[in-house]
Amino acid sequence: xxxxxxxxxxxxxxxxxxxxxxxxxxxxxxxxxxxxxxxxxxxxxxxxxxxxxxxxxxxxxxxxxxxxxxxxxxxxxxxxxxxxxxxxxxxxxxxxxxxxxxxxxxxxxxxxxxxxxxxxxxxxxxxxxxxxxxxxxxxxxxxxxxxxxxxxxxxxxxxxxxxxxxxxxxxxxxxxxxxxxxxxxxxxxxxxxxxxxxxxxxxxxxxxxxxxxxxxxxxxxxxxxxxxxxxxxxxxxxxxxxxxxxxxxxxxxxxxxxxxxxxxxxxxxxxxxxxxxxxxxxxxxxxxxxxxxxxxxxxxxxxxxxxxxxxxxxxxxxxxxxxxxxxxxxxxxxxxxxxxxxxxxxxxxxxxxxxxxxxxxxxxxxxxxxxxxxxxxxxxxxxxxxxxxxxxxxxxxx
Amino acid sequence: xxxxxxxxxxxxxxxxxxxxxxxxxxxxxxxxxxxxxxxxxxxxxxxxxxxxxxxxxxxxxxxxxxxxxxxxxxxxxxxxxxxxxxxxxxxxxxxxxxxxxxxxxxxxxxxxxxxxxxxxxxxxxxxxxxxxxxxxxxxxxxxxxxxxxxxxxxxxxxxxxxxxxxxxxxxxxxxxxxxxxxxxxxxxxxxxxxxxxxxxxxxxxxxxxxxxxxxxxxxxxxxxxxxxxxxxxxxxxxxxxxxxxxxxxxxxxxxxxxxxxxxxxxxxxxxxxxxxxxxxxxxxxxxxxxxxxxxxxxxxxxxxxxxxxxxx
Ligand SMILES: Nc1ncnc2c1ncn2[C@@H]1O[C@H](COP(=O)(O)OP(=O)(O)OP(=O)(O)O)[C@@H](O)[C@H]1O
Ligand SMILES: [Mg+2]
Numbered sequence: 032x033x034x035x036x037x038x039x040x041x042x043x044x045x046x047x048x049x050x051x052x053x054x055x056x057x058x059x060x061x062x063x064x065x066x067x068x069x070x071x072x073x074x075x076x077x078x079x080x081x082x083x084x085x086x087x088x089x090x091x092x093x094x095x096x097x098x099x100x101x102x103x104x105x106x107x108x109x110x111x112x113x114x115x116x117x118x119x120x121x122x123x124x125x126x127x128x129x130x131x132x133x134x135x136x137x138x139x140x141x142x143x144x145x146x147x148x149x150x151x152x153x154x155x156x157x158x159x160x161x162x163x164x165x166x167x168x169x170x171x172x173x174x175x176x177x178x179x180x181x182x183x184x185x186x187x188x189x190x191x192x193x194x195x196x197x198x199x200x201x202x203x204x205x206x207x208x209x210x211x212x213x214x215x216x217x218x219x220x221x222x223x224x225x226x227x228x229x230x231x232x233x234x235x236x237x238x239x240x241x242x243x244x245x246x247x248x249x250x251x252x253x254x255x256x257x258x259x260x261x262x263x264x265x266x267x268x269x270x271x272x273x274x275x276x277x278x279x280x281x282x283x284x285x286x287x288x289x290x291x292x293x294x295x296x297x298x299x300x301x302x303x304x305x306x307x308x309x310x311x312x313x314x315x316x317x318x319x320x321x322x323x324x325x326x327x328x329x330x331x332x333x334x335x336x337x338x339x340x341x342x343x344x345x346x347x348x349x350x351x352x353x354x355x356x357x358x359x360x361x362x363x364x365x366x367x368x369x370x371x372x373x374x375x376x377x378x379x380x381x382x383x384x385x386x387x388x389x390x391x392x393x394x395x396x397x398x399x400x401x402x403x404x405x406x407x408x409x410x411x412x413x414x415x416x417x418x419x420x421x422x423x424x425x426x427x428x429x
Numbered sequence: 430x431x432x433x434x435x436x437x438x439x440x441x442x443x444x445x446x447x448x449x450x451x452x453x454x455x456x457x458x459x460x461x462x463x464x465x466x467x468x469x470x471x472x473x474x475x476x477x478x479x480x481x482x483x484x485x486x487x488x489x490x491x492x493x494x495x496x497x498x499x500x501x502x503x504x505x506x507x508x509x510x511x512x513x514x515x516x517x518x519x520x521x522x523x524x525x526x527x528x529x530x531x532x533x534x535x536x537x538x539x540x541x542x543x544x545x546x547x548x549x550x551x552x553x554x555x556x557x558x559x560x561x562x563x564x565x566x567x568x569x570x571x572x573x574x575x576x577x578x579x580x581x582x583x584x585x586x587x588x589x590x591x592x593x594x595x596x597x598x599x600x601x602x603x604x605x606x607x608x609x610x611x612x613x614x615x616x617x618x619x620x621x622x623x624x625x626x627x628x629x630x631x632x633x634x635x636x637x638x639x640x641x642x643x644x645x646x647x648x649x650x651x652x653x654x655x656x657x658x659x660x661x662x663x664x665x666x667x668x669x670x671x672x673x674x675x676x677x678x679x680x681x682x683x684x685x686x687x688x689x690x691x692x693x694x695x696x697x698x699x700x701x702x703x704x705x706x707x708x709x710x711x712x713x714x715x716x717x718x719x720x721x722x723x724x725x726x727x728x729x730x731x732x733x734x735x736x737x738x739x740x741x
């Protein structure tokens with residue numbers, strides 16, 4: 032049981048590449064913190080520094096109040112689950128799990144007891160005499176988990192432990208790992224590039240971009256109050272819709288020109304974000320979550336105040352909702368954040384973000400009858416708009 | 430070859446299962462006759478076999494020839510007897526044979542271990558002088574040991590005066606020399622193999638609490654067994670068969686290796702003819718440990734020669 036504290040931790044590799052910048056993280060005792068970010072943002076590097084597999088260039092790392100910068104891995108009392116699982120091929124499952132205990136010269140009978148307990152927890156009992164090559168991917172993953180929990184370490188470190196599993200198994204193991212962690216109450220730092228894993232597993236999420244920490248908080252906070260466009264676009268699936276709009280004064284209040292549409296803003300929007308007034312007469316980046324839009328044909332409140340008109344290009348009926356894609360005539364937001372997000376989407380094979388037209392994705396109630404090609408009106412929940420600076424990408428708040 | 434022959438013949442495969450038998454597929458009806466498709470490879474194989482077996486057959490038959498002269502030797506012995514074996518085993522040969530075994534086993538085992546340590550360091554650690562070290566080893570290997578023989582002789586003359594136990598005319602001195610000689614090739618061979626063992630395993634063991642020594646002995650060595658078998662066998666064969674340096678170093682009858690001793694049997698022209706049977710008998714006996722070791726290590730070696738190439 033220990034908290035892990037990173038203070039201004041930097042990592043510069045031997046080739047001069049600066050992979051992690053001034054990372055400040057505070058993982059409370061027993062907390063499950065997910066470190067998430069696009070590929071190459073330095074998550075693994077950060078994790079390996081905590082594990083003692085990579086030197087810390089500058090900064091302080093504390094585990095359980097003790098500065099461990101120069102302590103070797105074996106003295107940090109941590110356990111790590113590798114993406115490749117790194118099971119020892121020449122040892123049986125039982126020996127794999129018990130290896131760490133054997134190295135600590137624990138009694139053979141005690142080792143057996145603890146290995147059995149861990150194996151029961153992970154339903155590995157019947158497999159204890161097998162070699163890793165005789166196991167399925169999911170079973171290997173469990174062995175890797177077993178190897179970590181049997182040691183009863185102060186901290187679990189996991190580097191994308193589920194990325195080699197198929198989608199269904201991933202969902203199942205996601206729940207299992209989270210449950211085991213809750214049972215054992217072991218401080219956990221979990222690395223992933225999958226925002227769904229981050230949202231569903233973590234007590235808190237730390238989001239990184241290009242070696243720099245963007246925001247730390249409980250999942251809902253990152254979702255509802257992203258610090259910047261990068262967080263807004265990374266967290267949530269589908270990602271937040273973004274467009275460049277113009278903020279104008281209209282009598283006492285403000286209205287937003289979003290392409291050809293004009294949305295008048297309720298007073299509460301400005302009351303919550305005093306800084307927004309400074310953008311009057313200027314451009315501002317607007318973010319709208321998919322679920323904050325509704326097919327106007329279904330909407331009860333039929334005020335024409337907050338509507339967009341658009342032509343539906345694609346619909347996906349998922350049963351519980353209908354996902355509608357439509358082009359809007361407001362220009363795309365282009366900042367360093369959106370470029371980074373596009374790069375990441377590319378990696379995942381989602382090319383949609385790359386097209387020149389600005390496409391919005393909305394989630395309608397399943398009663399909606401929209402079909403591709405329909406000209407429809409869309410009601411926007413104006414209370415739940417997000418505003419960002421169009422140049423820096425920082426959220427506009429107080 | 431037998432198995433290839435079996436598969437080559439035409440075979441009938443009938444349809445299995447319920448329902449009327451569907452079309453019968455007849456193998457071996459592809460274009461060309463049997464010889465142009467597979468037969469030629471048998472011919473090549475037989476020729477190669479004959480080529481490599483010839484000297485062995487000749488030596489074995491000479492060893493079994495009770496007359497025991499070179500001139501009376503032929504491929505098929507006219508007379509078979511074990512006289513040559515009896516007389517060679519009553520001379521100095523057992524001593525030489527023992528010397529060869531000692532040198533072979535020790536130099537194989539020790540050089541295997543030292544090279545494994547070196548290969549582990551070169552494969553896993555990043556240190557100043559790593560690249561120059563690797564290149565240096567390679568470069569030195571390019572020169573035949575033979576070139577150094579004069580220098581080695583001079584050095585060991587000096588050593589003999591200080592520590593006769595590891596100097597000239599001592600198998601321990603020769604052992605030292607062999608250890609150094611095999612180090613380079615083995616280190617390179619092993620490093621290549623070590624590199625194919627994922628580093629995650631080391632790191633995982635490190636997090637589990639293992640020291641470098643524990644990682645080396647507990648994780649890495651068991652996984653590189655094939656390459657250990659290969660280098661061990663090559664080291665053994667090399668040491669047992671080495672003649673040139675051994676003949677310069679070992680001149681006393683009691684310290685000679687089998688290779689040097691057997692050669693000595695044929696040293697003068699007249700003896701060459703008369704003692705050829707003895708020589709052949711010694712050579713056959715000398716081959717026994719090598720073949721036995723090969724048999725024993727075979728299952729590792731087949732893996733070892735190919736395992737490094739493709740990561741499984
Ligand atoms: N040994 C190294 N030397 C130099 N640069 C490195 C080294 N290891 C990683 N990097 C660089 O550091 C950056 C961060 O790498 P890291 O492995 O931490 O990314 P990541 O966030 O884990 O990505 P992924 O999700 O793809 O695993 C990358 O740009 C990578 O190229
Ligand atoms: Mg990574």
